[in-house]
Amino acid sequence: MRTRRTKDRHTILRGVSLGLSLTLATSLLAACSEGADDDGGKRQVLRVGVLYASAADESRQRQAFTDDYELTHPNVDIELAGAIDLDDRRSEALAGNRDRPALYEALKQLLSGSDPVDVVELEDAAYLRRLTQDNLLAPLDPLMQASGFGLDDFLPNAVDGLRGAGDPSVYALTSTFAGTALYYNKRLFADAGVAPPTDGMLWPDVLRLAKRVASGEGKSRKFGFSFDRWGADGFSDALAYSAPLQLKLFDKKAWKMTVDTPQWSRAWSDIAELYAEKIVPSRSDMEGGNGMENGDLFLNGRLAMVIGGHDYVNELSAARTYAADPAIKSLDWDVVSLPSFAEAPGIGGSMALTNLMAIGAKAQNKEIAWDFVQYNNSERMAKLKSRSSGKLPVRRSLVQPQGGMSYNLGAFYALKPVPPSEEREELYWNTPNLSPALELGRPLFQDVIDGKKTAKEALREWQTTGDALMQEIKRNPAAYDNGDYYWGGWGG
Structure with missing residues (x-):
């Protein structure tokens, strides 16, 4: 809460080891996999946008939230696209200045350009609210209803933070919060x-x-x-x-x-x-x-x-x-x-909801995009991420004190x-x-x-x-x- 928060944006997507043994979690996930097989093994590309990207940081970003999905979905290739390329000196200068409107314009370009990304990973809810105001994200409610992905286990205050600005629809999912x-x-x-x-x-x-x-x-x-x-x-x-x-x-x-x-x-x-x-x-x-x-x-x-x-x-x-x-x-x-x-x-x-995943309104592969989003925000993924990040899971069934300690955990989400x-x-x-x-x-x-x-x-x-x-x-x-x-x- 200090005036000058020291938050290194070059490493906002911290790597976490997610394991290599996740199974398909929903019927829609299985349907996507079967569809790929029926298509004669045709490879499909899912474009995932992030605010910052660099050659040095890509392996950490992939380990955080794409490697496991690709391993369990062999016909899907994931391309990472950065709104800000930290290997470009001009873009790096923009990141250093923390010019939020300019950063937002770069993020908008990812979602509305000639080759829009399918999924975007957002560092905080401020971007989510702004993108929904500009109609650049797809509401997830129809996709959740069709696939049976419910929010009943999510903390109510977390769900409120996933909604758009003045809009009851849910536009993003996340597994953890601070x-x-x-x-x-x-x-x-x-x-x-x-x-x-x-x-x-x-x-x-x-x-x-x-x-x-x-x-x-x-x-x-x-x-x-x-x-x-x-x-x-x-x-x-x-x-x-x-x-x-x-x-x-x-x-x-x-x-x-x-x-x-x-x-x-x-x-x-x-x-x-x-x-x-x-x-x-x-x-x-x-x-x-x-x-x-x-x-x-x-x-x-x-x-x-x-x-x-x-x-x-x-x-x-x-x-x-x-x-x-x-x-x-x-x-x-x-x-x-x-x-x-x-x-x-x-x-x-x-x-604080971070690492939110949303689907672009112009996504070219909405079905795979939703499969990717719900996979990364499944109950099992929430459990793994909360263990390795020090953050709390958004699912009530998973909220428990760290390391067997005894303290008033509900205080962190009571208000x-x-x-x-x-x-x-x-x-x-x-x-x-x-x-x-x-x-x-x-x-x-x-x-x-x-x-x-x-x-x-x-x-x-x-x-x-x-x-x-x-x-x-x-x-x-x-x-x-x-x-x-x-x-x-x-x-x-």
Whole structure:
């Protein structure tokens, strides 16, 4: 959830060993195989599109999701087509800039060009929503109904994420998701004589717990809460904290900011107070050192609560086995669902759906394309992928704690994810140069932490300076670049 997420797009399709013994899983799959045999062994080509491709990465991509299918379907040859060719220096520069609209145009070309791909693998749901709006994907509901592929075992929140923008149809499938929850240190709460957090709490209650459990000074300070175990950025924390409330930053029609409001003042005051009172650790607190084995304050027993993804479970388990510090080895933790707001009950979680597979509206081999998609998202494939990736399966029957451990696994998918913000979508795709106006708020937020301004005063100043800059951006849009900015919400 940091402003500058370090996510290497050159390796977004991480290889996983899927085994060589998958059997045909559905009647449609068998029918496709029989049809190929009846056709005198005629070979068929399935074109699969990915956002990034390179000669060095192809073997990993094939191992991840095509090798097994080709082995069990000897008459099908799979061609990988990349929207961005990382072996081309011009394309590589585009990938490095992370120009999302330009990347999307390249992805569109894969699906609508003279030789459209049959299947496209999408790195996140933002592309899925946009492609459905542009009618570039085929709805899967008729194909699922014809083949008996049901979603009854899928987690409801996951199914919602597979639908199109404002459309009840399902347009993609995935086997796994990355969920987020609130980790807490049982011992720190017991030592403070404070009851630990529980599922379904509201944000004001969790922040009060954080203040009660924080104690100590200097290098022995025990912090109550952190939005992220590796970063400390109050401005971005305020954006993420307020995301479930769907507060607006900009009025695009009037080209003005919309931050001088009581709602924004509340969000800024809540988060700035946590930093000012050292309830949350500062960046210097999280840089490591201080005799710690590493800079992870939660792992080192100095942080009572932290938001983290399910992949953190593996790290905590490994630390218990391999850490030299006895305190780390004995860390007693559990998780609860993320807090929500009374104004948006039950909303506030994160269910990051990645590696989604969809069929192009112009697919030339829709039957084989569907066979490939359902094969890769079968129950068995979901089980294999969840074991090797650290992510959770989307099927309820397969959801279970890692390695026989006992923890509150349901916390990772208890809440509905923060819905996509219309403003965020607009700024990502159609007005990708407003980041400079947003960045004006960062030093002002620090002024609130330092006590130089009240939240209301800082937001009023941001409103004024932001309005002026937005008008300048409107007059000269090419002079301003959005870069890679995160607009708020929880990461997986």
